[in-house]
Amino acid sequence: xxxxxxxxxxxxxxxxxxxxxxxxxxxxxxxxxxxxxxxxxxxxxxxxxxxxxxxxxxxxxxxxxxxxxxxxxxxxxxxxxxxxxxxxxxxxxxxxxxxxxxxxxxxxxxxxxx
Numbered sequence: 001x002x003x004x005x006x007x008x009x010x011x012x013x014x015x016x017x018x019x020x021x022x023x024x025x026x027x028x029x030x031x032x033x034x035x036x037x038x039x040x041x042x043x044x045x046x047x048x049x050x051x052x053x054x055x056x057x058x059x060x061x062x063x064x065x066x067x068x069x070x071x072x073x074x075x076x077x078x079x080x081x082x083x084x085x086x087x088x089x090x091x092x093x094x095x096x097x098x099x100x101x102x103x104x105x106x107x108x109x110x111x112x113x114x
Contacts, residue, residue, distance in 0.1 A: 017110060019095075
C-alpha cells in the first residue's frame with residue numbers, strides 16, 4: 001500500500017494550488033480518503049474528507065468554501081483544490097486512506113507567502 005502526494009509548493013496569498021495523492025497496492029475506490037495537515041509545533045489536523053464514491057465530502061470549518069476535495073477512482077487519485085490561499089494554511093499536507101489500520105502518504109509542503 002502506497003500513497004504519494006504531489007502538487008505542493010510556494011504560492012502568494014490569494015493564489016491557488018491543487019494537490020494530488022496517488023494510491024497503489026489496494027482497492028483505492030473502496031475506501032474513504034482524507035487530507036490532513038501539520039504545521040511545526042502543532043497537532044496534525046484533518047482538513048477534508050471524501051467518501052469512497054466521492055458523493056459525500058466534509059471540511060474543516062476554516063477551509064470550507066476555499067478548499068475542494070475530489071477523487072478520480074479510475075486513476076486511483078485524490079485531489080485537494082485550494083483557492084484563495086492565506087499564510088495560515090502553510091503546512092505539510094498529507095493524504096490518508098482508511099485501508100487496513102490506516103495508511104499515510106509522505107506529505108507535501110504548502111507555503112503561502114503574504
